[in-house]
Amino acid sequence: MRSIETDLREIITEKDALHIDEPMKRHTTFGVGGRADIFIDVSIDELASVMACLRRHEIPVTVVGNGSNLLVSDSGIRGAVLCIGRRINRTEVKKDQDNAMISCQAGALLPRVAMMAADQALSGLEFAAGIPGTIGGAVYMNAGAFGGDMSEIVSSVTTITEDGEIKDYSACQVGFGYRKSIFSEKNEIITGAVLSLRPGDPSEIRERIKSICDKRKKSQPTGARSAGSTFRKAGDGDLISDLTPAWRLIQQAGMKDARVGGALVSPKHSGFVVNDGSATAGDIYQLICAIRERVKEETGVELEPEVKLLGEF
Ligand SMILES: Cc1cc2nc3c(=O)[nH]c(=O)nc-3n(C[C@H](O)[C@H](O)[C@H](O)COP(=O)(O)OP(=O)(O)OC[C@H]3O[C@@H](n4cnc5c(N)ncnc54)[C@H](O)[C@@H]3O)c2cc1C
Known part of the structure; x- marks a missing residue:
C-alpha cells in the first residue's frame, strides 16, 4: 500500500506546505506543543482531495487556524493537522448602493481584514483589529472584544463537510452565543465568511482601531506568549x-x-x-x-x- 505521505505529496505540490513530525509550538501563540504527525498548510483547491486522502488512510484530522486560542499537549497531535491559514486567505470587497460586504476566505487574519475595511471606508470590524486569529477561528469562537463580536457582522458562512460537500449557513443558522458557534458541534471546516459592514469615515474608523489597540496594550500582555483570555467569563446566559x-x-x-x-x-x-x-x-x-x-x-x-x-x- 502507498504511504500517506506519498499520496499527500501528489496532491500538495507547494514546497513547505506539507510537514511530517511538525512541532506545533511553531503554530501556536502560546509557543508550546509537541509534534503533529502530519501538518498541512492546505489550499482551497487541495482541501477536498486532501480530506478524501486522509479519510482513505483513516487518519484523524484536527483543524487549526492561526493557533491563537490553542493549548497543544507536549505529546503533540496524532494524525493530521489541517491549517486553514496563509494559503486560504483571499478577501474581496463587494459594495453596491445598499450593501457593503467583505467576502473572506477563512484563513484571512482579522487584523488585516480590519485594516482593509478601514481603507475601504467600512465600519463594524474595529473591535477585531487586535485579535490575532483567522476569520475561520473567529467565526468558530464568535471572537469579540470591546463590545463587539463576530455575530454582529457575519452575514453567511461557508463550510466543507468530511465528505467534501459544500454547505452555506446564513447568520441565524450559525448559533452564535458568547464565544461559541454551532461549529463546535459539527465536523465541518469553515472555508469562508461574508461580513456585512456599514459605510463610515476612514479616518474615524482608523482612530477607533487605534484607540482599541492602545487600550489593549495598556491593559493586556500583548507582547507575551499567550492565547488571550485563558478562561471564559463565568455565569449563565449569553449576555x-x-x-x-x-x-x-x-x-x-x-x-x-x-x-x-x-x-x-x-x-x-x-x-x-x-x-x-x-x-x-x-x-x-x-x-x-x-x-x-x-x-x-x-x-x-x-x-x-x-x-x-x-x-x-
Ligand atoms: C494576544 C491575544 C489576544 C486575544 N484577544 C482576543 C479577544 O480580544 N477576543 C477573543 O475572542 N479572542 C481573543 N484571542 C483568542 C483568539 O485570537 C481567538 O479565539 C481567535 O478567534 C482564534 O482564531 P485562530 O484562527 O487562531 O483559531 P485557532 O486558535 O487555530 O482555533 C480555535 C478553534 O477554532 C477551530 N477552527 C479554527 N479555524 C477553523 C476553521 N477554518 N474551520 C473550523 N474550525 C476552525 C479550531 O479547531 C479550534 O477549536 C486572543 C489571543 C491572543 C494570543
Whole structure:
C-alpha cells in the first residue's frame, strides 16, 4: 500500500506546505506543543482531495487556524493537522448602493481584514483589529472584544463537510452565543465568511482601531506568549454584561501571582496565563488546573477554559 505521505505529496505540490513530525509550538501563540504527525498548510483547491486522502488512510484530522486560542499537549497531535491559514486567505470587497460586504476566505487574519475595511471606508470590524486569529477561528469562537463580536457582522458562512460537500449557513443558522458557534458541534471546516459592514469615515474608523489597540496594550500582555483570555467569563446566559470576568475571580482566589514552571498569571492582566519563554504545555495545563481548583474552593465558581486543548493532557 502507498504511504500517506506519498499520496499527500501528489496532491500538495507547494514546497513547505506539507510537514511530517511538525512541532506545533511553531503554530501556536502560546509557543508550546509537541509534534503533529502530519501538518498541512492546505489550499482551497487541495482541501477536498486532501480530506478524501486522509479519510482513505483513516487518519484523524484536527483543524487549526492561526493557533491563537490553542493549548497543544507536549505529546503533540496524532494524525493530521489541517491549517486553514496563509494559503486560504483571499478577501474581496463587494459594495453596491445598499450593501457593503467583505467576502473572506477563512484563513484571512482579522487584523488585516480590519485594516482593509478601514481603507475601504467600512465600519463594524474595529473591535477585531487586535485579535490575532483567522476569520475561520473567529467565526468558530464568535471572537469579540470591546463590545463587539463576530455575530454582529457575519452575514453567511461557508463550510466543507468530511465528505467534501459544500454547505452555506446564513447568520441565524450559525448559533452564535458568547464565544461559541454551532461549529463546535459539527465536523465541518469553515472555508469562508461574508461580513456585512456599514459605510463610515476612514479616518474615524482608523482612530477607533487605534484607540482599541492602545487600550489593549495598556491593559493586556500583548507582547507575551499567550492565547488571550485563558478562561471564559463565568455565569449563565449569553449576555456578556451578566457574566463575571475570570480575572476578578482569580484575584479573589489569591491566584494573581500563581506560577507553575514557566507558566504564570500575567502581572498585567490576571485573566491571561502567559508563557515566560520556558513553559511547557504541561506547565500551562497544571496552572490552569490549579487556578480552577482554587477559584472553586474560594468562590464556588467553576471556571471553564476558553482556550481549546488539543492532544492528550
Ligand atoms: C494576544 C491575544 C489576544 C486575544 N484577544 C482576543 C479577544 O480580544 N477576543 C477573543 O475572542 N479572542 C481573543 N484571542 C483568542 C483568539 O485570537 C481567538 O479565539 C481567535 O478567534 C482564534 O482564531 P485562530 O484562527 O487562531 O483559531 P485557532 O486558535 O487555530 O482555533 C480555535 C478553534 O477554532 C477551530 N477552527 C479554527 N479555524 C477553523 C476553521 N477554518 N474551520 C473550523 N474550525 C476552525 C479550531 O479547531 C479550534 O477549536 C486572543 C489571543 C491572543 C494570543
